[in-house]
Structure formats: structure tokens, C-alpha cells
Amino acid sequence: MALAEVITPEWTMGERLAKARKLAGIDQDEMAERFGKSRPTISAWESDKSQPRNMLAVVDKWSEITGVDPAWLLGFR
Numbered sequence: 001m002a003l004a005e006v007i008t009p010e011w012t013m014g015e016r017l018a019k020a021r022k023l024a025g026i027d028q029d030e031m032a033e034r035f036g037k038s039r040p041t042i043s044a045w046e047s048d049k050s051q052p053r054n055m056l057a058v059v060d061k062w063s064e065i066t067g068v069d070p071a072w073l074l075g076f077r
Helices: 013-023 028-035 039-046 055-066
Strands: none
Touching: 013 039, 013 055, 028 039, 028 055
């Protein structure tokens, strides 16, 4: 495959949040508890049905909990 043909997947914010959580071995119930939110709220964020009011604060905490780079969670890498 030529370099020009390499495909880079594009993930939504919710998909990146879910991937980070799963990589850390955390289920939605545990993530909800750590955030002080409901499981349906975490699910809505991960399915892109809603976004947190303060995305940067959520990304910082998500990164702290999962160990995933916040720049990647925001889609910068």
C-alpha cells in the first residue's frame, strides 16, 4: 500500500472517551461513580448524544482516570 493510500480512522469524541475507558478496564457504572454522574450520562457522552457542559474539565478528569493523553481525547493526535 502506498503511503498516500494509508487511511487514518476518524473517531468522534464519544468514541475516544469510550475507547479510553475500556482500555483502562473501567465500566460505565464505575466511570459514572467517579464523575458523580449517572450511567446514562456517561453513555450519552460516549454515544455522542450529548456533550458535557465543560468539555475541558471532563477531558482532564477522564485522562486522569484512564491514563490516556487529553490531547488524544480531544482529537489532536
